[in-house]
Amino acid sequence: MKYLSLIFIFLFFINTTAQTAKDFAADWDKQHFSKILPSNLRHADLKKQLDEIKKLGLKIEEVGRSYDNREIYQIEWGKGATKVFMWSQMHGDEPTATPALLDMLVYLQKNRSKTWIKELENNLTIRAVPMLNPDGAELFQRRNLQGIDINRDAAALETSEGRLLKKLRDAWSPAIGFNLHNQNSLTTVGKTPKQATISFLAVLGNAEGKTNDGHERNKRICSVMTSALENFIKGHIGRYDDSYNPRAFGDMISAWGTPVILIETGALHNRDEMFLVKLNFIAYLVALKSLVDKSERQADAKIYENLPFNDSGDLFNYIFRKANIVNFAENAAPFTADVAINAERRRADEIAPTYVREIGDLSIFSALDEYDAKDFYLVQKNGLLRNGAGGEFLFYKKTRQIDWMAKDLEKAFPPDAVFSNGKWTRGDTLLPKKF
Numbered sequence: 009m010k011y012l013s014l015i016f017i018f019l020f021f022i023n024t025t026a027q028t029a030k031d032f033a034a035d036w037d038k039q040h041f042s043k044i045l046p047s048n049l050r051h052a053d054l055k056k057q058l059d060e061i062k063k064l065g066l067k068i069e070e071v072g073r074s075y076d077n078r079e080i081y082q083i084e085w086g087k088g089a090t091k092v093f094m095w096s097q098m099h100g101d102e103p104t105a106t107p108a109l110l111d112m113l114v115y116l117q118k119n120r121s122k123t124w125i126k127e128l129e130n131n132l133t134i135r136a137v138p139m140l141n142p143d144g145a146e147l148f149q150r151r152n153l154q155g156i157d158i159n160r161d162a163a164a165l166e167t168s169e170g171r172l173l174k175k176l177r178d179a180w181s182p183a184i185g186f187n188l189h190n191q192n193s194l195t196t197v198g199k200t201p202k203q204a205t206i207s208f209l210a211v212l213g214n215a216e217g218k219t220n221d222g223h224e225r226n227k228r229i230c231s232v233m234t235s236a237l238e239n240f241i242k243g244h245i246g247r248y249d250d251s252y253n254p255r256a257f258g259d260m261i262s263a264w265g266t267p268v269i270l271i272e273t274g275a276l277h278n279r280d281e282m283f284l285v286k287l288n289f290i291a292y293l294v295a296l297k298s299l300v301d302k303s304e305r306q307a308d309a310k311i312y313e314n315l316p317f318n319d320s321g322d323l324f325n326y327i328f329r330k331a332n333i334v335n336f337a338e339n340a341a342p343f344t345a346d347v348a349i350n351a352e353r354r355r356a357d358e359i360a361p362t363y364v365r366e367i368g369d370l371s372i373f374s375a376l377d378e379y380d381a382k383d384f385y386l387v388q389k390n391g392l393l394r395n396g397a398g399g400e401f402l403f404y405k406k407t408r409q410i411d412w413m414a415k416d417l418e419k420a421f422p423p424d425a426v427f428s429n430g431k432w433t434r435g436d437t438l439l440p441k442k443f
């Protein structure tokens with residue numbers, strides 16, 4: 009009897025602790041299939057990857073074409089009764105979930121001998137559409153090639169990609185949907201200066217705020233994912249704005265009978281895109297596992313409900329504090345101001361241009377990188393410092409005597425430091441960094 013209870017304790021132990029979020033993270037570190045940074049991934053790369061995945065026995069079929077005739081694929085895994093539908097990159101420049109989906113499906117396929125994955129295989133059928141907007145992905149732009157935001161086409165259905173998404177949903181009637189996006193990297197968790205690295209929304213799908221069982225279940229699953237990800241990004245998880253939009257797919261797919269969870273991936277300063285892929289991988293697995301082992305039923309929806317809502321506008325990429333601004337073309341006296349600049353969203357292998365967003369007293373705002381510029385003159389590299397100007401600055405020590413009206417200023421008076429599109433090209437340690 010004593011031994012029997014020991015065995016039970018042991019079984020309980022391996023059942024509950026063998027697949028924690030940290031285990032999934034370690035598994036991803038060792039096994040992840042994706043090697044290309046999501047933002048660098050092209051449709052041609054995806055096709056090659058899908059060819060590889062096919063060899064593992066995963067079911068992959070072309071389910072439609074984009075406006076520009078690029079193939080759109082659906083991958084299927086599992087043979088269970090509960091239908092799970094997941095789609096990524098409906099916005100072409102929101103790529104994190106595409107490799108995360110592949111990583112998850114390859115992981116599930118390769119580890120089918122594990123008991124808990126067998127349970128998933130026997131209870132779920134997952135259908136995933138990675139890169140729903142391949143034309144947008146090719147150009148790294150939000151919209152499709154018609155210039156239409158596919159996520160505002162759920163009612164009009166003027167895009168082939170939107171019509172496909174609706175067709176796939178309607179023909180299959182999944183029990184749950186995962187709508188996978190990226191949000192601005194400067195989105196914050198409430199009014200804190202913390203980046204919202206991941207934000208969740210259990211979509212309601214109606215304007216009146218009426219809930220239903222699927223929505224309540226999805227709130228609990230969002231709680232499960234939140235608890236799991238807090239191991240890695242505590243304080244960096246937000247709740248996405250839940251106002252109803254009758255043109256958006258998340259809302260309409262929920263309204264059509266497939267309650268949707270929206271996952272928006274932001275960024276985390278000094279962590280690369282693959283870290284975000286890993287977070288997605290973990291989130292999907294804990295969500296699916298909780299659905300199958302029914303642990304979501306014990307989860308507290310309040311964990312999700314108490315997440316602070318996303319906010320924006322108070323966090324910048326860079327702020328130069330108390331700089332002495334010289335608008336030399338105006339030949340006016342220097343003035344003191346904080347200067348904030350933001351970088352545009354670009355592929356990892358491209359330079360992200362930066363633009364001036366605010367000039368003045370920015371003491372209530374913060375930035376991912378802040379510099380103390382009080383001992384320096386700041387000169388806009390090309391012309392006058394203005395909102396919308398390029399974020400390229402020359403810095404001169406205040407102790408120097410400079411003729412600001414000199415022809416070819418940079419040549420006549422070489423600057424002490426130069427900041428250009430998010431990088432110091434000269435004097436990189438000169439301005440004190442603020443933390």
Ligand SMILES: [Zn+2]
Pocket residue numbers: 099102189190
């Ligand atoms: Zn999006």
